Amino acid sequence: DAMVIQNPRYQVTQFGKPVTLSCSQTLNHNVMYWYQQKSSQAPKLLFHYYDKDFNNEADTPDNFQSRRPNTSFCFLDIRSPGLGDAAMYLCATSRGQGPRWEKLFFGSGTQLSVL
Amino acid sequence: AQSVTQLGSHVSVSEGALVLLRCNYSSSVPPYLFWYVQYPNQGLQLLLKYTSAATLVKGINGFEAEFKKSETSFHLTKPSAHMSDAAEYFCAVSDPNTGNQFYFGTGTSLTVIP
Numbered sequence: 001d002a003m004v005i006q007n008p009r010y011q012v013t014q015f016g017k018p019v020t021l022s023c024s025q026t027l028n029h030n031v032m033y034w035y036q037q038k039s040s041q042a043p044k045l046l047f048h049y050y051d052k053d054f055n056n057e058a059d060t061p062d063n064f065q066s067r068r069p070n071t072s073f074c075f076l077d078i079r080s081p082g083l084g085d086a087a088m089y090l091c092a093t094s095r096g097q098g099p100r101w102e103k104l105f106f107g108s109g110t111q112l113s114v115l
Numbered sequence: 116a117q118s119v120t121q122l123g124s125h126v127s128v129s130e131g132a133l134v135l136l137r138c139n140y141s142s143s144v145p146p147y148l149f150w151y152v153q154y155p156n157q158g159l160q161l162l163l164k165y166t167s168a169a170t171l172v173k174g175i176n177g178f179e180a181e182f183k184k185s186e187t188s189f190h191l192t193k194p195s196a197h198m199s200d201a202a203e204y205f206c207a208v209s210d211p212n213t214g215n216q217f218y219f220g221t222g223t224s225l226t227v228i229p
Contacts, residue, residue, distance in 0.1 A: 004158070040124070042205060042219035043159070090158055104151075104217060106158030 003027070006091050006107035013081050014115050021076040021110045023091030032074040033104070034066060035090040043090055049074060050096075078112075086114045117142045117208040119189075121220035129228045134178075134193040136223045138206030141187065148189040149207040149217070150180055159205060165189060176200070201227045 004025045013019040023032065031050050035043035047056045049068045063085070065077040078085055091107040122137040140146055147166045151159040163174025170182040176199075180191045191204060206220040 006158075040222070042221045045216060045218075048216075092158075103161055103164065104159070106151075106160065108156070108158045111156075 004091055004093055004105050004107035006089075006110050008110060009108065010111050010113070012113045012115060013078075015083065016080045019078050019081055019112070021078075021089050021091075021112070023074045023076070023107055024072050025074075025091075025093045025105075026072070027093055027095075027105060028071060029093035029095050029105070030071075031094045031096060032068060033092040033094075034064075034074070034076050035092065037088040037090055037109070039087075046076070081112070081114045083114050086112055088112075117146055117210050117218050119148075119206045119208045119218065119220040121204075121206050121223050123223055124221065125224045125226065127226040127228055128196045130198055131195050134191070134196045134200065134225065136191040136204050136206075136225065138180075138189045138191065138220060139187050140189060140206075140208050142208060142210065144210060145184075147209045148180075148182060149209070150174065150178070150189075150191050151205045151207060151219075153203040153205065153222075155202075162191070162204075196225075196227045198227050198229065201225055 007022045033048040034046045037043040045057050046060045063079050067075045088109045088111050090109045092104040118141045120139045149164045150162040152162050153159045162178050163172045165172050165182045173179045178193045203222045203224050205222045207217045209217045
């Protein structure tokens with residue numbers, strides 16, 4: 001089945017040690033999103049790619065970066081994780097942007113712990 | 116700017132009882148509105164969506180929601196709760212004119228009591 005896959009399911013890192021989270025999709029969707037979801041809070045959009053065009057939310061810290069080497073893969077890099085970055089990170093895709101493409105497809109998420 | 120407010124972070128209902136989860140939106144233009152469900156340790160799954168067609172929208176698992184412009188509301192209902200409905204429910208809004216960034220509410224945790 002076509003889907004959005006996130007690896008790993010659980011990730012533990014140390015304070016200040018760079019970490020990379022991965023997302024892949026078999027849907028051939030143009031748009032890929034990264035959301036941060038802290039406990040009991042709404043998912044917060046960090047950034048998204050429309051094809052190779054990167055769109056950063058204004059309040060996303062510089063500590064968070066993203067790469068999309070091809071249509072299928074997108075990575076979230078946290079350069080120096082702090083304790084406040086512990087959260088569930090959700091990857092999502094949509095076929096496009098605009099009235100016809102309004103549905104998001106989510107992966108199962110990566111739960112990041114920072115020690 | 117678009118936003119949604121979900122009233123009640125926790126809702127408990129008895130099995131077989133009516134489920135009502137509240138969502139109010141704020142938008143300068145007619146929005147697109149969504150309900151997503153998140154089961155434990157899983158990503159979000161679309162329940163239903165309103166995109167300016169019929170105001171009463173039917174979704175999966177027996178859920179439905181009604182868009183009421185006069186009340187700026189998009190409440191989610193289900194006539195009879197099932198144990199498997201226990202999950203976190205998120206209302207979301209997007210502006211069809213600005214590229215469809217989705218903005219989520221803070222979520223409502225639904226508990227179903229046997």
